Amino acid sequence: MPVDHKRxxxxxxxxxxxxxxxxxxxxxxxxxxxxxxTGQRTDSRAFSEHRKIFVRTGAVSQAKGSAxxxxxxxxxxxxxxxxxxxxxxxxxxxxxxxxxxxxxxPFSCHKRRLHVQDAEExxxxxxxxxxxxxxxxLHEFPNFQVDVYATVLENDGSCLSAAITAAGLALAHAGVPxxxxxxxxxxxxxxxxxxxxxxxxxxxxxxxPRPSESDTEHGIVVLSKLHTHDQVSQxxxxxxxxxxxxxxxxxxxxxxxxxxxPIVQKYLVKHVVKNLQRNT
Amino acid sequence: MSKNKELISKxxxxxxxxxxxxxxxxxxxxxVFTEPDGSAxxxxxxxxxxAAVYGPHEVRGGRxxxxxxxxxxxxxxxxxxxxxxxRKKRPRGDRKSTELSMHLQQALEAAIKSELYPFCQIDVYxxxxxxxxxxxxxxxxxATLALIDAGIPLKEYVCACTASLAxxxxxxxxxxxxxxxxxxxTLTVAALPMSGKIVLxxxxxxxxxxxxxxxxxxxxQGCKDIKEILDNAVRLHVTDxxxxxxxxxxxx
Amino acid sequence: MxxxxxxxxxxxxxxxxNFRIDGRELxxxxxxxxxxxxxxxxFGSARxxxxxxxxxxxVKIELDVPFPESPQNGKIEFFVDCSANATPxxxxxxxxxxxxxxxxxxxxxxSSSLAFDSRKLCLLNGKKCWKLYVDxxxxxxxxxLFDAVSIAVKAALWNTRIPFVKNVNIDGNNIDLDVSxxxxxxxxxxxxxxPVMVTVCKIGDKCIVDPNAAEEHCSMGSVVVAVSGTKxxxxxxxxxxxxxxxxxxxxxxxxxxxxxxxxEALSKVLxxxxxxxxxxxxx
Numbered sequence: 001m002p003v004d005h006k007r008x009x010x011x012x013x014x015x016x017x018x019x020x021x022x023x024x025x026x027x028x029x030x031x032x033x034x035x036x037x038t039g040q041r042t043d044s045r046a047f048s049e050h051r052k053i054f055v056r057t058g059a060v061s062q063a064k065g066s067a068x069x070x071x072x073x074x075x076x077x078x079x080x081x082x083x084x085x086x087x088x089x090x091x092x093x094x095x096x097x098x099x100x101x102x103x104x105x106p107f108s109c110h111k112r113r114l115h116v117q118d119a120e121e122x123x124x125x126x127x128x129x130x131x132x133x134x135x136x137x138l139h140e141f142p143n144f145q146v147d148v149y150a151t152v153l154e155n156d157g158s159c160l161s162a163a164i165t166a167a168g169l170a171l172a173h174a175g176v177p178x179x180x181x182x183x184x185x186x187x188x189x190x191x192x193x194x195x196x197x198x199x200x201x202x203x204x205x206x207x208x209p210r211p212s213e214s215d216t217e218h219g220i221v222v223l224s225k226l227h228t229h230d231q232v233s234q235x236x237x238x239x240x241x242x243x244x245x246x247x248x249x250x251x252x253x254x255x256x257x258x259x260x261x262p263i264v265q266k267y268l269v270k271h272v273v274k275n276l277q278r279n280t
Numbered sequence: 281m282s283k284n285k286e287l288i289s290k291x292x293x294x295x296x297x298x299x300x301x302x303x304x305x306x307x308x309x310x311x312v313f314t315e316p317d318g319s320a321x322x323x324x325x326x327x328x329x330x331a332a333v334y335g336p337h338e339v340r341g342g343r344x345x346x347x348x349x350x351x352x353x354x355x356x357x358x359x360x361x362x363x364x365x366x367r368k369k370r371p372r373g374d375r376k377s378t379e380l381s382m383h384l385q386q387a388l389e390a391a392i393k394s395e396l397y398p399f400c401q402i403d404v405y406x407x408x409x410x411x412x413x414x415x416x417x418x419x420x421x422x423a424t425l426a427l428i429d430a431g432i433p434l435k436e437y438v439c440a441c442t443a444s445l446a447x448x449x450x451x452x453x454x455x456x457x458x459x460x461x462x463x464x465x466t467l468t469v470a471a472l473p474m475s476g477k478i479v480l481x482x483x484x485x486x487x488x489x490x491x492x493x494x495x496x497x498x499x500x501q502g503c504k505d506i507k508e509i510l511d512n513a514v515r516l517h518v519t520d521x522x523x524x525x526x527x528x529x530x531x532x
Numbered sequence: 533m534x535x536x537x538x539x540x541x542x543x544x545x546x547x548x549x550n551f552r553i554d555g556r557e558l559x560x561x562x563x564x565x566x567x568x569x570x571x572x573x574x575f576g577s578a579r580x581x582x583x584x585x586x587x588x589x590x591v592k593i594e595l596d597v598p599f600p601e602s603p604q605n606g607k608i609e610f611f612v613d614c615s616a617n618a619t620p621x622x623x624x625x626x627x628x629x630x631x632x633x634x635x636x637x638x639x640x641x642x643s644s645s646l647a648f649d650s651r652k653l654c655l656l657n658g659k660k661c662w663k664l665y666v667d668x669x670x671x672x673x674x675x676x677l678f679d680a681v682s683i684a685v686k687a688a689l690w691n692t693r694i695p696f697v698k699n700v701n702i703d704g705n706n707i708d709l710d711v712s713x714x715x716x717x718x719x720x721x722x723x724x725x726x727p728v729m730v731t732v733c734k735i736g737d738k739c740i741v742d743p744n745a746a747e748e749h750c751s752m753g754s755v756v757v758a759v760s761g762t763k764x765x766x767x768x769x770x771x772x773x774x775x776x777x778x779x780x781x782x783x784x785x786x787x788x789x790x791x792x793x794x795x796e797a798l799s800k801v802l803x804x805x806x807x808x809x810x811x812x813x814x815x
Contacts, residue, residue: 015600090341123636126629134774209646216646217763231774235755237767238640240647243788246764247781254777309814313672314584316617321813326572330671330813332617340620356616356623362574362590362667371613373625403623405616407671409588410571 007115016111032190032205042201043072050185050197050256051158055166055267057173065174069166071197073156078166080174083144096141100129100148102163108155110200124160131164131184131224131234137177146176157199158186164224164234165260172268181268182233183260184224185253189241191217194249196256209240217241223253227261287446287464295459296325300452303441303502304414306509308422310429310517318430322422325456326412331422333430336400343399351397355385357419359408380416383480387420387470390479391438392427402432413457414442416482420470421506428514437510438479440470441502443495445487451498469499473507476500535749543750547735553746559790561742566683566801567811568691576692579811580684583744584674586618587681589666589688593695595709596663598654605645606653606661610638610668612681618673627670633770634668634681637756640766641682641727647760648726656700660707664692675744678756678770682729683798689726690802693718727758727765728798730791732783734775739783741790755780757787759795764788 035041045051051071060066063079086097102124104113117125128150136146148171150163161184168182188198188206195202198220209216219239226233237246288294298304304325313319316332339346346352357380358372388404404426406419417440424438442455444464452459455466465485471478478500487495535543546552556562562583571577574590581587596607612635614627621627642648653662666688668681696717701708712718733743733754743751752773758766767784775783 019600119632119636119639122632123640126633126636130769130772133772209644218644226774229774230776232777232780233774235767235769235775235780238643238765240644240760240763240765242763243784246767246784250777250781307814312813313586313617315619315672315674319617323814328813330617334620354623358613358615360588360590360615360667360669361611361613361665362571362577362592362669365573367592367594367665367667371615403616403620405620405623407615407617407669409669410573 018110028201028205028208029210031201032193032210036193041195043199047194048196048252048256050259053260053263055169055264057169057267057271063170063174065170065172065176067166067170067173069162069169071156071158071162073154073199074159074162075153076150076159076162076166077153078148078150078163078170080167080170080176081147081149082174083141083146083176086143086145089143092143094142095138096136096143097138097145098129098133098136098148099145100125100132100150100167102128102150102152102160104152104155104159108152124163127160127222127234127236128164128167131182132167132171134231134233135168135178135180135182135226136171137179140177146171146174155200157201157203158197160184161186161197161222161224165264169264169267173271180226180228180231181261181264182224182226183257183264184222184234185256185260187221187223187249187253189217189219189221189239189245189249194252196252206239217245221246221249221253223250223257225254225257227258287444287459287462288450288452294446294452295462296456300446300450301498301501303454303505304456306421306506308425308510308513310425310514316426316430318426318428318432320422320425320429322418322425324414324418324421324454326410327414327418328408328410329415329418329422330407330409331419331426332405332407333402333423333426333432334405335402335430336397336432339399339401346399346401348398350394351392351400351402353385353389353392353394353402353404355381355388355404355406355423357381357384357406357408359411359415363408363411380419383416383470383482384419384423387438387440387480388423388427390477391424391434391436391472393433393435396433411457413455413460416468417441417454417470417506421510425510425513429517436472436474437507438470439473439503439506439510440468440480441499441506443467443469443499443502445491445495448487451491451495453498453502467495467499469496469503471500471503473500473504535746539746540750543746544736547738547740547747550738552740554744556742558738558740559786561794562744564683566687566805567809568687568805569807570811575694576688576690578684578687578691580680580687582674582676582680582683582742584672585676585680586670586672587677587684588669588671589681589684590669591688591692592665592667593692594663594665596661598658598661600658603658604654605650607663608642608648608650608653608666609663610635610642610666610685612638612668612670614670614673618670630677631670633768634678637678637729637758637766637768638666638681638685640768641729641758641760642765644760644765646725646763647765649722652722653694655697655709656702656707660700660709662694664689673745675746675748676731676742678729678731679742679794682727682758683794686723686726686728686798687802689721689723692721694721725761727760728791728795729756729758729766730787730794731756731770732787734773734779734783739779739786741786755783755787757784757791759788759791762792
């Protein structure tokens with residue numbers, strides 16, 4: 001791994017202090033048990049309830065289009081830049097391309113992230129690209145590339161889906177031709193509990209199997225949807241989940257994605273109206 | 281130099297039981313893959329190398345690179361990360377593999393009749409699966425076989441071999457990894473054995489100039505021996521393929 | 533690979549009629565050849581040839597310190613190298629995107645402790661553990677890389693022998709491991725639930741498994757389903773194009789069914805492998 005000498009990288013062998021405080025893995029099981037017993041999530045949401053969403057466009061003035069999204073504490077900013085010729089490509093391609101870069105800000109997580117993209121961020125970039133590709137009219141800008149940069153300012157769970165929803169909005173704001181509005185929702189699964197739009201703690205609960213006498217299931221599912229065409233543009237899951245549970249989660253996520261559409265729609269309409277008013 | 285251990289014992293045997301002028305066992309096969317235009321696999325002792333040849337085809341990455349009087353020979357050397365005892369970090373891109381790619385290209389350029397393919401490119405990729413000394417010679421030999429399998433016209437076989445000087449006196453052939461580590465100079469020679477031309481010569485460490493002649497002669501002899509082995513393999517391969525079309529039964 | 537429109541239509545019509553270009557049905561696999569113990573100085577290795585897809589996997593083991601977040605777990609790392617031997621497009625760093633996609637999918641598929649229990653790799657809580665380097669070399673690409681890689685990885689892990697630690701001496705901060713030289717005394721990994729991946733490829737209105745290079749070219753996107761035991765451990769979509777939710781469920785079902793069948797077949801083959809069979813490229 002090449003080391004970036006221009007930045008202060010911090011000591012190599014440091015351990016976040018939070019490992020030694022009470023909120024580590026042992027207590028995750030207890031937290032889960034408590035949630036199960038009371039039937040209520042820590043922020044007193046229902047299990048199938050999405051967090052309140054706050055979106056804004058035009059957060060980055062240098063970018064062609066940008067969007068900022070907040071799901072309570074999860075904060076993601078996405079900027080989209082003008083199409084430019086695909087670099088290092090000798091032959092002409094009939095379709096345009098998307099370039100996506102997903103990045104956690106160094107201060108966004110409990111543990112400090114490095115400036116270079118790690119494997120998880122690269123994976124998220126690929127998923128984001130995959131999700132957005134089917135909503136952008138790529139044939140409208142042949143041999144050109146649109147760059148999409150997503151930066152997570154604060155990670156409190158579901159940042160990949162937040163980034164995808166925001167990227168859809170930012171692309172629309174940049175005036176990139178699109179087929180449809182894209183929305184995305186994450187879900188955490190732990191045994192028979194479905195956490196729609198999980199926070200970081202809930203995500204951690206779902207990362208590992210909890211000791212239990214019965215069959216254990218756990219995992220994270222991310223689904224992105226194009227609403228009008230009723231198409232799943234991206235589906236990603238990991239963990240250990242049975243097929244039936246997965247099918248169940250698809251229908252729940254499907255429903256939640258649909259609920260998000262009016263919010264994005266309303267915001268876009270507002271944006272258009274504002275622009276029209278300004279011009280007249 | 282030779283530390284306490286002698287490279288050749290008093291009765292004339294080397295560490296792995298070979299005589300000074302003995303090669304390691306060479307086994308090879310042509311046409312291991314279907315996708316490339318030509319491919320070959322070679323084992324020299326424990327060193328194992330796969331080679332693949334694509335082309336001649338149109339020059340990739342812009343016509344500006346194309347040469348009007350000859351083909352571009354493009355070589356890439358890469359080593360599987362598990363090929364050495366200690367796991368490698370990267371399969372290619374380090375200085376050693378770039379250097380080996382270049383040397384491979386030089387050796388092959390001397391053998392390929394590249395003037396027959398103007399505006400073309402020939403890709404030669406070698407992949408080391410197991411490194412046990414004499415990587416470069418194994419790569420050259422594998423590449424030669426792959427080029428033959430691809431049906432690319434060659435002036436003649438290009439073979440490579442290493443030689444060393446043991447106990448400051450006896451030249452010995454085909455150095456294994458163990459002998460490389462123990463010290464002693466290594467002379468690598470790539471040659472066109474039929475015409476006796478040397479296309480590439482490289483040497484590490486030192487010995488007296490007086491020894492150069494006999495070590496070089498030994499290395500060239502090794503190249504000739506390897507050529508015989510490769511030639512046999514090619515003939516067998518062609519007979520194998522040919523006989524499936526029934527040509528072996530036709531009498532002239 | 534370049535296909536003209538007529539060729540694409542031919543592939544498409546074949547799939548529609550449940551008769552693919554090589555005569556297979558929609559859920560059939562191509563013939564496979566599996567060899568283990570092909571890399572002599574690795575702790576475990578396997579080579580899989582699925583028609584003309586060729587994958588070589590070697591496992592190396594090193595001593596390491598566990599992550600502070602998970603002191604009881606060993607480490608496993610996947611590294612994929614797309615050799616330029618497979619296609620000239622992989623020259624230099626050309627195969628990097630594909631390699632990262634495969635290695636990340638493997639990492640997530642093996643991440644759940646129900647799929648692969650890395651606690652067994654831990655030697656001394658928070659101090660010493662084994663790190664498995666699973667190095668995958670792609671030598672030839674004839675379509676369906678994900679499946680081939682997952683099978684080869686599972687076989688290589690099955691073949692892996694972990695050195696036996698006779699005893700551990702702790703002297704202050706110094707930890708001394710006494711590793712047995714005896715090859716017969718080594719331990720095997722439990723790979724019962726190691727995931728097997730199946731790529732479900734959507735062509736026209738139908739879903740197929742084990743696409744060859746031509747079929748992959750005609751596909752509008754595919755879903756990789758990794759199944760561990762009877763559970764799904766990872767789902768990852770590749771290619772472009774979107775799916776109707778009903779198609780998604782359908783392809784998950786198909787992938788799941790085929791993966792279970794594939795896993796059974798693999799276990800059967802692994803139990804039949806004899807230690808001294810001739811293996812390698814010379815065959």
